[in-house]
Amino acid sequence: MSSVSCSDIFTGGHYNFPMSSFQKVALLFALALGVGLGLTYGWVVSPIEYVDAPLSLLREDYRADYVLMIAEAYNADADSAVAARRIAQLGSQPPAEIAASALVYAQMNGFSSDEQALLQNLFSAMQRYAP
Numbered sequence: 001m002s003s004v005s006c007s008d009i010f011t012g013g014h015y016n017f018p019m020s021s022f023q024k025v026a027l028l029f030a031l032a033l034g035v036g037l038g039l040t041y042g043w044v045v046s047p048i049e050y051v052d053a054p055l056s057l058l059r060e061d062y063r064a065d066y067v068l069m070i071a072e073a074y075n076a077d078a079d080s081a082v083a084a085r086r087i088a089q090l091g092s093q094p095p096a097e098i099a100a101s102a103l104v105y106a107q108m109n110g111f112s113s114d115e116q117a118l119l120q121n122l123f124s125a126m127q128r129y130a131p
Contacts, residue, residue: 064106067122070083070087084126087099096127096129099123103119
């Protein structure tokens with residue numbers, strides 16, 4: 001029996017396994033198939049579903065829409081305390097600051113003048129609001 005040194009093992013002396021072209025193609029096909037099946041399973045078969053996620057995780061455009069809905073409700077009932085509680089669900093900033101950022105977003109992204117007026121009215125109310 002011939003002896004095998006460590007250098008032979010690491011340089012491929014006795015353990016060199018050349019791959020044929022067919023084996024290389026089969027390996028690439030298997031990798032592509034595995035990635036494709038994994039993505040299909042993750043995106044189609046069993047995607048992540050967020051349930052009861054906090055409102056503070058909303059994107060900026062959805063936050064502005066939510067504040068606009070609060071402004072519409074405030075326009076109907078004129079209850080600053082309820083509006084402030086609803087706005088407080090969006091984060092730890094003061095309600096006036098959240099309303100101001102929604103108003104700026106509305107002005108920069110083409111909200112209608114009626115919607116901007118509702119947001120301005122809510123912002124003014126939140127500036128005057130004292131819990």
